[in-house]
Every structure is written in C-alpha cells, then in structure tokens.
Amino acid sequence: MSKIAFQDCYIQSLSHCYGCGKNNPEGHQLKSYWLDNYEGSKTIAHFTPKPYHTAIPGFVYGGLLASLIDCHGTGSAAAVVHYKNNLTIGSDPTIRFVTAALNINYLAPTPIDKQLELVGEFSQVKDNKVIVDITLSTNNVICVKGEVVAVKMPATFK
Template sequence: MQKEAFQDPIPDNGCFGCGPHNEHGLRIESYWDGEESVCTFLPEPFRTAGPPQFLNGGITATIVDCHCVCSVIAHAYRTERRPIGSNPHIRCVTASLDVRYLRPVPIDGPVNLRAKIIESDGRKTKVASAQTLDFIDIGKPGPAAKQWD
C-alpha cells in the first residue's frame, strides 16, 4: 500500500470525516490495496451512540461516506494517471448512500472498510463498499459520487 492517504493531498479538504487538518474531525485515511481501497478507523470512546460500547450510527455512516467518496476521487486521478490533488482539481460529492444497520458497531476496536469502483462514466461513479465486520449493509448498487466543478 502507498504511504500517503488519499485524503492528504486533496486540496481544501476540511471535511469532518476525512479532512486531515480538521482538528475536530474523524480524519479517516484510505489507501489502495490492489483494485480495492481500504480504511481502518479506530473509534475514540467519546464517539459513542449513547450506550458506551457502541459507535454512533452517524459516525458509522460518515466513515463509509468519506471512504467511498475519497476512493472515487483517487480513482478519477488514477484513471487520468496523475497524482491526487494535481491541477485541475477533481472534486466529488456524495450522490447517494443507503446504510442499513444490522447491529451496533462495537467502539472498542478497529472498524475496517473496503470499497471497489464498480462503474464509472466519467462524471458519476458507483462504489461497492463493505464493512468487513458485517455490522452494516450498504444498499445496492452501493454509494455513488458525482464530480463537481
């Protein structure tokens, strides 16, 4: 895997979920692992859902969303054979996300995410995403992101 996370070179990335310089954010980091992207998130105890042993559902959705959108951005740059963050900048936003919670996500260990680009037409990209601990189900065909200028 590469050493620099997808999120690091994205210009002006102040996102709560993935902005590397957002001091109040989650600061997830995503990397390529072959044709899939991976992210391991280590929840902090104050990210609780109420019961202290479970991760907040909104935080769960946020890490899935940010991991998938950053994977789409990385894919777009990789398709153009240029470094993430190079000019002209490629910006994407969430077009759809359907998260179904199968059971609470424990807060006392890593949350592992994987994503794979399954379809891209240049402006809209669909992602197959899986949380390897099987706590959530991502609706089919998976999250989608659109390029934004």
C-alpha cells in the same frame, strides 16, 4: 498499502471536510488507501472509535459509521478517476467528488472498542460519477454495508 492517503493529497482549500479533511483538527481525518495488490480496484481505511462515539454503551453510533463510509467513498471515487486517467491526486486541475447519494445498511452492532476496517469496491466508474460499494468490518465480521454515489464536484461548489 500506499504510503500517502488519498485525502492527504487533496489541495489545501478542499481539505476541511469534517470526515476526512487533514486541515480539520476537530474532524475524523479518515485516511483511505489502495488495498495491497488491488491498486485501481479496491480501497481500504481504518478507524478506531473514541469512547464518546457511543450509541448504546459498548456500540458505535450509526451516524459516525455512515460518515466514515461517506468519506471513504468520495475519497475512493477521486482516486479511481485519477488512476483511470493516469493522473496524480492533487494535480491541477483538481478533480473532487461529493456525495450525491448514500445508502447504509446496518447488519450487526458495531463494537466500540475495536478498530474498524472499511473496504471499497467500484460498481461503476465514469469520469463524472462513481458508485462505490463499501463494507465496514470488525474482526472480519461485516457490521455495515454502504453504497456511495459520488458525483464530480461542480464548479459552483468553489
């Protein structure tokens, strides 16, 4: 696992995201990395839910799970486009991706008292659009699958 999370390389002005921004103390501050031995092709993140992230007692709220998949997807998209172009995340000009589409399938209830593991793989990588397929597991059981269509952030967002 690389030592610096993708999201920790985002420039300060783009580090306020509720799901993954390092500058948002109220947010989830998700951290995504290259999976060991899969640099450029697979990504990983971990998150431990808090007791108040409840849906039904004992199980995680689905909106939180979607949020984690969303941010792991956009972070992975930024990472792979930088990797493919031999660029460093955080270099100038900044390249960021926003969510254009998010498809989530809840396959099994997600226990709230376990660490969650998200693994991302790319089904399409273009400089302006990346599609990331993500699994969210606990104890090697896949609870949620998601597809994130991430599109390069337009200048009008700034």
